[in-house]
Amino acid sequence: MDRELLQNIRKGDNEAFKELYNKYAEYALRVAVAVTRNKMNAADAVQESFIRVYKNINSFDIDKPFEPWFYRILINECNRILGKNSNIVLIDDFVGSSIQGAEEDERKFEEYEYLYKAIESLDDNIKIPIILKYLKGFKENEIAEILDINVNTIKSRLFKGRQKLKKLIEKFEGGNGNYESKGR
Known part of the structure; x- marks a missing residue:
């Protein structure tokens, strides 16, 4: 199409x-x-x-x-x-916000609020590949093409991103809720 x-x-x-x-x-x-x-x-x-x-x-x-x-x-x-x-x-x-669009999107956002906050706290070099892979559905080689970066670098950043997201979500769900750190 x-x-x-x-x-x-x-x-x-x-x-x-x-x-x-x-x-x-x-x-x-x-x-x-x-x-x-x-x-x-x-x-x-x-x-x-x-x-x-x-x-x-x-x-x-x-x-x-x-x-x-x-x-x-x-x-x-x-x-x-x-x-x-x-x-x-x-x-x-x-x-x-109005960017969210439909009520269904707002419910999804509330369900995944910790995840979105964790993604937001990541450094851009990790956050952008995470967004493109897991929120947009691009494959690693497509992300490498979009960002003009070696595919192995993308794989490494995605791995680091998943590790940092896991720690940040656990920290947030643990009750402290502090997201001042940039996920470093």
Whole structure:
């Protein structure tokens, strides 16, 4: 389906671009919020990512999967925005926000609140692969392509991330609830 959409976009079909946007924008925003820790920055990153997709669609090999290419653009935009804005607002207002969307998502968030808090406390070099793997469902080799990092480095970061998440969740469930540490 993406291949056909991309071909139509190349032909100048604005409705096809709108359909592509509608297909990916909501989850892209969630990923961008998790990376940037700020709704406004996340929205900017998503918007700029789609602009870049539109401008560069002719250089994309439509025989390759679209999602890794798109998320690489998105992660790069998030990193660009983070580098540009040194005073980032934390994601404290993410709980129950309108970005969550449906009530079902809000219930899922409450169920996994410890996990989300633990992920949020990780360093970005571990957090981003964890988000892409476990919240978005990318394979290790796709994450390596998105982040332009060796696949073994991704596997190592995912392993370290799982270990740190386990410790952080156990610590949080143990009652102390302190997440001041960045998971180091």
